[in-house]
Amino acid sequence: xxxxxxxxxxxxxxxxxxxxxxxxxxxxxxxxxxxxxxxxxxxxxxxxxxxxxxxxxxxxxxxxxxxxxxxxxxxxxxxxxxxxxxxxxxxxxxxxxxxxxxxxxxxxxxxxxxxxxxxxxxxxxxxxxxxxxxxxxxxxxxxxxxxxxxxxxxxxxxxxxxxxxxxxxxxxxxxxxxxxxxxxxxxxxxxxxxxxxxxxxxxxxxxxxxxxxxxxxxxxxxxxxxxxxxxxxxxxxxxxxxxxxxxxxxxxxxxxxxxxxxxxxxxxxxxxxxxxxxxxxxxxxxxxxxxxxxxxxxxxxxxxxxxxxxxxxxxxxxxxxxxxxxxxxxxxxxxxxxxxxxxxxxxxxxxxxxxxxxxxxxxxxxxxxxxxxxxxxxxxxxxxxxxxxxxxxxxxxxxxxxxxxxxxxxxxxxxxxxxxxxxxxxxxxxxxxxxxxxxxxxxxxxxxxxxxxxxxxxxxxxxxxxxxxxxxxx
RNA sequence: GGGGCUGUGGGGUAGCCUGGUAGCCUUUCAGGUUUGGGACCUGACGACCCCGGUUCAAAUCCGGGCAGCCCCA
Numbered sequence: 083x084x085x086x087x088x089x090x091x092x093x094x095x096x097x098x099x100x101x102x103x104x105x106x107x108x109x110x111x112x113x114x115x116x117x118x119x120x121x122x123x124x125x126x127x128x129x130x131x132x133x134x135x136x137x138x139x140x141x142x143x144x145x146x147x148x149x150x151x152x153x154x155x156x157x158x159x160x161x162x163x164x165x166x167x168x169x170x171x172x173x174x175x176x177x178x179x180x181x182x183x184x185x186x187x188x189x190x191x192x193x194x195x196x197x198x199x200x201x202x203x204x205x206x207x208x209x210x211x212x213x214x215x216x217x218x219x220x221x222x223x224x225x226x227x228x229x230x231x232x233x234x235x236x237x238x239x240x241x242x243x244x245x246x247x248x249x250x251x252x253x254x255x256x257x258x259x260x261x262x263x264x265x266x267x268x269x270x271x272x273x274x275x276x277x278x279x280x281x282x283x284x285x286x287x288x289x290x291x292x293x294x295x296x297x298x299x300x301x302x303x304x305x306x307x308x309x310x311x312x313x314x315x316x317x318x319x320x321x322x323x324x325x326x327x328x329x330x331x332x333x334x335x336x337x338x339x340x341x342x343x344x345x346x347x348x349x350x351x352x353x354x355x356x357x358x359x360x361x362x363x364x365x366x367x368x369x370x371x372x373x374x375x376x377x378x379x380x381x382x383x384x385x386x387x388x389x390x391x392x393x394x395x396x397x398x399x400x401x402x403x404x405x406x407x408x409x410x411x412x413x414x415x416x417x418x419x420x421x422x423x424x425x426x427x428x429x430x431x432x433x434x435x436x437x438x439x440x441x442x443x444x445x446x447x448x449x450x451x452x453x454x455x456x457x458x459x460x461x462x463x464x465x466x467x468x469x470x471x472x473x474x475x476x477x478x479x480x481x482x483x484x485x486x487x488x489x490x491x492x493x494x495x496x497x498x499x500x501x502x503x504x505x506x507x508x509x510x511x512x513x514x515x516x517x518x519x520x521x522x523x524x525x526x527x528x529x530x531x532x533x534x535x536x537x538x539x540x541x542x543x544x545x546x547x548x549x550x551x552x553x554x555x556x
Numbered sequence: 557g558g559g560g561c562u563g564u565g566g567g568g569u570a571g572c573c574u575g576g577u578a579g580c581c582u583u584u585c586a587g588g589u590u591u592g593g594g595a596c597c598u599g600a601c602g603a604c605c606c607c608g609g610u611u612c613a614a615a616u617c618c619g620g621g622c623a624g625c626c627c628c629a
Contacts (some may be wrong), residue, residue, distance in 0.1 A: 090626070098567085108605090109622060156603090218557075221609095372591050407593035425592060435592090522629080 083351050089294045093225070093346060100354045100416050102345070103223055111228030112223035118416060119341070121362035123231065124415040127210060127335040128263070129359065130233055133259050137251060139206045139235055139476040144188045146212075148293045156313040160184065161220040162280020166215040168228075184283065186306070186332060189236045190314040197328060200320050204248075208235040224342035225298065227554055232336035236386055238311075238328045240320065243251050245305055245329040249286060251304035252333040253529055256288050260300060260335070263359050265467035266290055266343050267474045268300055269496075269551060271525035274512060283307035286528040289553070290343050290473055297524060297555040300343060301335035344375035347379035347470050348440075354417025355440050357466055358459035365390060365455065366413045367399040370406050370425030384423050386434070389452055395459075414439060420455060422447075440465055478551070484519075487540060487552065491521050496553040499544035502539035508548075510539035515552060
């Protein structure tokens, strides 16, 4: 498995070999997620949901089906999503039913019933859900599937100002979880108006680099403004008794897609490297025994396991009859951060052999020092994050001319350029970039205003209003 | 959206051109000997993607479908 030479092959191989997914279900764009993949996903969900709860979100579950009449209430939303909707063929009654591609039109029907007064606001709910989109582009496992697993938040406020604050909070949540925890750096991009979420005022997507230097969109957050509140009649009475439409936002991180980034970013030629904080098994204990000392070694292993578990760590013992070497290969392939080897030698010397997955170093660890593994785990995650940050760092290059831009794309970089506008009047220039340079305007930096300082648009040479980022994408 | 490649036991493949016997490696299962970086011996289970056509006869040729992968827009 050679990640650098042939990323595509490496990616599909590793998904199968590490038992993340099984591709043989036989329906285009639908995959089976196996236990090892599911356990990683579960840990990702938990970290994400905890972060949302801390920021006053509450959990709920909505139906997977959405009646057609709901779906059609917000005109630009229908337009954007209708081509991708799976419709149920057989339905009871008269309403046609859609499998949710996203749940705005499910939530907001209820929001119009639940919200009456300023006292009901803000309302911040999320659900953990699988959603369905009939992708017409080539599907790729976890990267672009027709069913994926995500979280969607749907937040409601009395004012636009609060709603915009929420959008910034969502970007911070992405930073806190996807970057700080999972070690995946991103560029928060305010999308051009022609590329925003259907039904939103504006969209901010998180662009993440894959090893082949193409960008993939990870969590996106949207200012919905009053578009849906007007369509669904979601109104409240303010403190003075005046009736107003609410302001809304939504945010959608997809753990199944983020998993694709985690695997591609951190993995190496030996297999997965899973961040300590989401590894289903953080430490695998390999007992090294022969027929005579088997019981003794296993007893000692169990003792170590209990001690580590008492520290709140996820530990397993591989007591199968395979030889140690085979176990090493297998657990390295599966990306377990640490391996403890326990044999006669270790028991005698009261020292363990500790192997670290990312550095591939073996060292001895005094049995008294087991609690240090927690710290080692944090350091493990920091190293993964730093490596990913470094990869991202020299990818962004400033370009002044079309020639520069072409060259940057050939060199697999992200270009930072002056651009006329990300509103409608800039669309022609964007089309030019797509046709001539085969790249996309990804947007402007969303958490920091960058000024073109009197520069000209790299395409039309008119006065530039924005600094945009251009790259190739999935 | 356009183009290309591929489909043979659980996985990887040979056979296909030139129609007739499904071969190999691995996994799995059972038993035994082993166990400090992918163990060995013996035995067993297990396959031609689907539908149609041509033919005495189809894994092989033809048409269609489905699925996977790759490249381009």
